Amino acid sequence: MVLEIVSGKKNRGFEHPDHELNLLGHAWKLWNEGRPMELMDTLMENVPASEMLKCIQVGLLCVQKRPEERPSISSALFMLDSENASLPQPKQPGFYTERSFIDTNSSSSMNKQNVSTGLTVTVLQGR
Structure with missing residues (x-):
């Protein structure tokens, strides 16, 4: 949900001209390429970059392949609300697909x- 808010796009039906990945796959690709800010919707341009990066990182943490590696909702909310939280690096999403x-x-x-x-x-x- 966080990735949908940040990007302004829905995972279901997401299309990109350069690949056939869904929104989660696209976010993961941008994260690995060091270009996560390209996911951001233009309506979010006034949000500080550090906040956007945190939202993208938490969004990717919440969709990791192994459920036990995903944060609980209370942990995810704490990460989003905290200013100095050290966040772990996300691993590949579990619903990372290419059509x-x-x-x-x-x-x-x-x-x-x-x-x-x-x-x-x-x-x-x-x-």
Whole structure:
């Protein structure tokens, strides 16, 4: 949720022209490349950079792959509220995905098959 607030985008349906990552994957990519501030929505430009970085870091900590490594909600709130908290470095998100679809169109629906898992998703479209 914190990453959605910071970026002004939803994880579900997130699209980027350079890759097929979801919002969490995009945030993780920017974090690893040392460019986390690029995640920030323009509406947040008056928020101090240190606060934005803290929010991004806490957001990434909350979505780590192993649940036992994620902070509790009270810990996350403490981290966000604290001015001098030393935060651990986040690890890869558990819901870090890259969408890779093959389009197969039919007259009544559009089917997309996920290459990596074989999952089929049908999207109904009106005429």
